[in-house]
Amino acid sequence: MNSLADKTASELSELYKKNSCTQKEILDSLTQAIHSKDGKLNAYVKFEQTRPIHRKPPATKARHQNIGGQASADGDLRSPLWGVPIAIKDNICVEGQEASCASKILQNYIAPYNATVIEKLLDAGAVIFGRTNMDEFAFGSSCETSFYGPAKNPWDLARVPGGSSGGSAASVASRTAIAALGSDTGGSIRQPAALCGIVGLKPTYGRVSRYGLIAFASSLDQIGPMTRDVRDSALLLNVIAGYDPKDSTSADVPVPDYTSFLGQSIKGMKIGMPKEYFKEGLSKEVGEAIKSAVKKLEGLGAVVSEVSLPHTEHAVNVYYIVAPSEASSNLARFDGVRFGYRNKSAQTLKEMYEKSRGDGFGAEAKRRIILGTFALSSGYYDAYYLKAMKVRTKIKSDFDEAFKKVDVLLTPTAPSPAFKIGEKTEDPLQMYLSDIYTISANLAGVPAISIPCGFSKNNLPIGLQFLAKPFDEGTLFKVSHAFEQATEFHKQKPEEPSS
Amino acid sequence: MSEFNLKHIASLARLHFEEKDLKVFESQVAGILKFVDELRKVNVDGVEPTSHPLPLTNVFREDEIKPSLNVEEFQKNSPQVRGRFFEVPKVIEDKS
Numbered sequence: 001m002n003s004l005a006d007k008t009a010s011e012l013s014e015l016y017k018k019n020s021c022t023q024k025e026i027l028d029s030l031t032q033a034i035h036s037k038d039g040k041l042n043a044y045v046k047f048e049q050t051r052p053i054h055r056k057p058p059a060t061k062a063r064h065q066n067i068g069g070q071a072s073a074d075g076d077l078r079s080p081l082w083g084v085p086i087a088i089k090d091n092i093c094v095e096g097q098e099a100s101c102a103s104k105i106l107q108n109y110i111a112p113y114n115a116t117v118i119e120k121l122l123d124a125g126a127v128i129f130g131r132t133n134m135d136e137f138a139f140g141s142s143c144e145t146s147f148y149g150p151a152k153n154p155w156d157l158a159r160v161p162g163g164s165s166g167g168s169a170a171s172v173a174s175r176t177a178i179a180a181l182g183s184d185t186g187g188s189i190r191q192p193a194a195l196c197g198i199v200g201l202k203p204t205y206g207r208v209s210r211y212g213l214i215a216f217a218s219s220l221d222q223i224g225p226m227t228r229d230v231r232d233s234a235l236l237l238n239v240i241a242g243y244d245p246k247d248s249t250s251a252d253v254p255v256p257d258y259t260s261f262l263g264q265s266i267k268g269m270k271i272g273m274p275k276e277y278f279k280e281g282l283s284k285e286v287g288e289a290i291k292s293a294v295k296k297l298e299g300l301g302a303v304v305s306e307v308s309l310p311h312t313e314h315a316v317n318v319y320y321i322v323a324p325s326e327a328s329s330n331l332a333r334f335d336g337v338r339f340g341y342r343n344k345s346a347q348t349l350k351e352m353y354e355k356s357r358g359d360g361f362g363a364e365a366k367r368r369i370i371l372g373t374f375a376l377s378s379g380y381y382d383a384y385y386l387k388a389m390k391v392r393t394k395i396k397s398d399f400d401e402a403f404k405k406v407d408v409l410l411t412p413t414a415p416s417p418a419f420k421i422g423e424k425t426e427d428p429l430q431m432y433l434s435d436i437y438t439i440s441a442n443l444a445g446v447p448a449i450s451i452p453c454g455f456s457k458n459n460l461p462i463g464l465q466f467l468a469k470p471f472d473e474g475t476l477f478k479v480s481h482a483f484e485q486a487t488e489f490h491k492q493k494p495e496e497p498s499s
Numbered sequence: 500m501s502e503f504n505l506k507h508i509a510s511l512a513r514l515h516f517e518e519k520d521l522k523v524f525e526s527q528v529a530g531i532l533k534f535v536d537e538l539r540k541v542n543v544d545g546v547e548p549t550s551h552p553l554p555l556t557n558v559f560r561e562d563e564i565k566p567s568l569n570v571e572e573f574q575k576n577s578p579q580v581r582g583r584f585f586e587v588p589k590v591i592e593d594k595s
Contacts, residue, residue, distance in 0.1 A: 064558050109576055112568050205552040206521025219551045248558035249551070317535045328512060337585050342578035348515065349590050363524075366514060370528050370567065373512040374503060384535070389548030396549055428527055429534055445552025470552075 004029035006493075007176045009084045009232045012178065016083055023083040023127065027052060030085055030129065033176045037496065042151045043170040043177075045090050045131045045160070050097055052085065053128040069405065082125030082385040087177035089168050090131045091138060092223065093212040094118050101214050102146040103136045105334050105341045105360030108483060109136025115212020116242045116247065117181060117223050124239045130305040132180055133167030136215045136362045137331065138188055140164050141434045143427055152421070154494040155460050159418040160193030168226045169196035173461075174494060179227040179236060185220045186319050187413075187438025190450035193226055194413035194463025197452045197492060199233050199480070200226045203439075204470045205445035206251030208237075209244030217326035218249070220319075220442040222444050229490050230481040234258035237473060249462075252396040253471050267301030269374055269479060272406035276312035277437055283416040289454030289462040290412050291326045293483065297350055297410075300482055307406060314391050315440045321375050321388035321433060322443070334360065367428060396444040399467075409467040411437050413450040417460035440468055452489035459488075503529055 004026045007015070015021045033254050088094060091101045093111035095118075100106040120130060133151040135143055143151040151166040153159040154174035161170040167180030169192035172180050182189040184202035193200025201224045208223045215221060225236035238259065243252040249398050273294070278287065294304050336342035336356030343355035361369065375384035394413025402409060414434060422430040441448040446467050453464040468475045506524040511518055516524060570583050581587040 071565050112572055112576070160555075174548075206555075209592055245560060249553065249555060261543040302511050311541075314538060314541055317538045320531060320535050321538075332513075336578060337587055338573075340578070344578075345590060349588050352588050353513040354509075354515035357513055358517075361514070366516070367528060367531070368525065369514055370505065370508050370524065371531060372506045374528070374532070375530060377508065377511060380502075385550055387541075387543065388535075389537055390543035390546040391538055392549040394541070394543070396552070429530060443549075443552075 003033065005033040005178070006378075007178065008228050009179050009235055012084050013080045013082070016078065026083065027085060027127065027129065029212060030176065030178070034130070037174055037176050040147055040152060040157055041154060041170050041174055041176065043133055043167040043174065044087070045100065045102065045133050045148055045167065046098065047130050050130055053094065053122065055125065057124045070163050076387045079124040079239070081121065081239055083127060085127040085129035085178055086121055087130045087132050087168060087171050087180035088118070088128060089165050089180070089182050090134050091183055091214045092117065092181060094128055097131065099214060100147070101137045102134045102148055103360065103362065103365065104147050105357070107147070107341060109339055116209035116211065116244045120239050120255070126239070128488045130177065132165070132171055132177070135164035135166070136365050137214070138164035138183060138185055139327070139368055141187070141191055141431050142419070142421070142424065143167065143192070144421065145362055150183040150421055153418045154360050155197065156458070158420055160195065160421055160462070162195035162414070162418065164188040165226060166192045169193055169198055169200070172196070172198050172226050172228060179225060179232050179457070181223055181240070182226045183221055183223050184413060184442065185216050185324060186442050187435040189224045189226060190437060190438050190448060190463070191414050193450040195418040195461065197461025197489070198228055199230055199449065199451050199490070200224065201233050201237065201473070201476070202441060202447060202450045203237060203241065203473060204251070204447040206249055207471065208240050208254075209242070209247040209250045211244055215330040217323040218330065219326060220323060225293050230477060230484050231262055232260065233449070233476045234262060243292040251471070256474055258474060259475050260480045261474040263320045264478050264482070265301065266297070266479050266482045269302045269408065270406040271297060271304045272307035272401065272402055272409050273304060274312065274409055275306050276309055277295065277411040277496070281415050281433070281436065282412060285456045286377060286412050286414070286416060286462050290410070290464055293453040294410070295462050296486055297479075297483060302436070302479070304410070305406065306346060307402045307409070309402060309440070311391065311394045311398050312440060315395055315443060316432060316436055318391045318443060319439045320371065320394065324368040324372035324390065325375045325385050325421065326372070328369045328376065331365065331369055349356065358412045364428070371470075382449070392443050393441055398447055399439065399440075400446060407468070409477055411465045411467070413437060413463035413465040417456045417458070418463055437465060444468055447473045449474055451480045451484060453483070454489060454493070455489070458487070503532060
């Protein structure tokens with residue numbers, strides 16, 4: 001079966017230009033795919049109650065050029081994302097739609113405004129189409145902490161799609177979404193992209209506005225595209241990137257046309273492999289897939305060498321102090337007073353706070369709030385939070401040093417292919433270690449992309465990760481596209497879910 | 500981590516735990532703290548802390564009045580309101 005739901009955004013754009021399909025046909029095709037598959041995948045949240053949102057395309061060329069498109073030769077002023085449905089992770093605010101972060105505490109919370117990324121997508125003519133399942137407040141690597149129950153991996157329904165943007169990854173991989181937005185605090189775009197066999201980009205910190213993204217860890221969070229190929233990733237970043245006065249941590253750095261990096265030769269490109277990423281803990285199958293990817297890249301003319309990021313082993317430790325500390329502070333606003341769930345039986349104000357939060361947050365959210373509150377509490381701040389921020393400096397310096405020698409770094413995205421649902425839920429530490437290769441990019445603020453690079457013997461996707469200097473997403477697209485065009489992995493798709 | 504006392508931290512975080520859940524949470528968090536304690540081995544003498552990946556300081560904007568959400572719109576999400584206010588259980592005791 002080859003329906004419109006199987007197309008990429010760039011393919012749909014071509015069809016539109018030729019007037020070979022209508023927006024209604026595309027939305028119908030996706031809706032049909034969701035009806036037939038999502039009962040098993042659980043990638044969407046309350047799909048039936050979520051209406052698609054679309055704005056009329058901009059009327060002038062000047063306006064058009066502001067939104068990341070080039071007028072085509074035939075004078076078509078529509079942006080490449082015009083009419084393309086984009087699924088949105090449940091922690092990004094869309095005006096009038098529920099934004100629950102897959103948490104009980106935000107059930108029925110209707111976002112009163114659009115996130116900046118949503119405004120930009122709507123300006124570009126994209127259709128906001130459905131909300132995707134996630135770990136509660138993005139706390140997790142498997143999508144199992146969702147209040148709505150776990151999303152499943154379309155390649156094997158007994159396995160996790162990864163997390164926290166598991167619903168976005170599962171929907172894009174299963175052809176129930178054309179493309180999606182996710183958010184990445186420690187790997188939440190890249191790890192599920194790897195586990196589901198799609199492309200996931202975490203942009204440089206500050207590249208994309210966080211306004212309207214419900215905050216998890218404010219110094220680490222970034223919104224990014226999750227797509228079936230590298231071209232779509234570039235098209236989406238073209239639209240969502242850029243300075244936003246509403247987010248004081250967004251960077252006032254020019255946005256290039258990222259599609260201009262596609263199709264370029266990588267002859268002579270210097271690729272570094274940090275030796276610390278290839279030690280114990282890496283599964284044999286992933287190691288072998290990376291090895292053959294390296295051969296492929298060398299065949300394309302890249303020069304691959306070993307480099308060192310000496311503080312890599314401390315990244316997970318630093319992250320599980322910094323991220324929960326910031327989370328405990330960000331989640332203080334959920335207190336049952338202004339919005340969200342309230343325990344109505346409480347007699348005093350303190351009891352109302354405690355019971356609303358106690359009822360409203362799931363177990364992983366509670367663990368992180370406790371960890372963060374402890375790390376920031378009087379008497380422990382220096383030993384935990386301050387210490388972690390200093391080691392963070394060292395991790396960041398490692399990258400600065402490495403990028404003096406090479407253009408891009410190559411690592412595995414996740415230590416193993418998708419694990420079984422329930423396999424790691426009893427042991428939070430084991431779950432945390434599934435982000436071991438992705439966390440450093442968030443701590444250092446550098447951009448990183450995961451692309452498909454192979455399959456395990458059980459036919460589960462394997463991903464590789466490229467990392468680049470801050471604001472050098474162009475190089476990530478260049479090398480990823482060259483690899484993708486030389487391989488067939490991104491063309492594989494899972495069979496219809498049957499079990 | 501013998502100093503870690505879940506009840507105390509839960510009170511600071513305004514987070515209620517059922518008595519039956521305390522033990523398992525306490526041991527899980529203690530396990531994670533033991534893991535992050537590995538950082539004690541790292542020498543950071545003279546290293547400046549990084550709180551943020553971008554070198555941003557004092558991001559200012561003009562002090563202009565701009566439209567913002569109106570109260571009624573916002574209150575649609577509120578669990579309990581009275582007029583223009585959010586209503587909560589009584590904070591100050593009655594004098595009797």
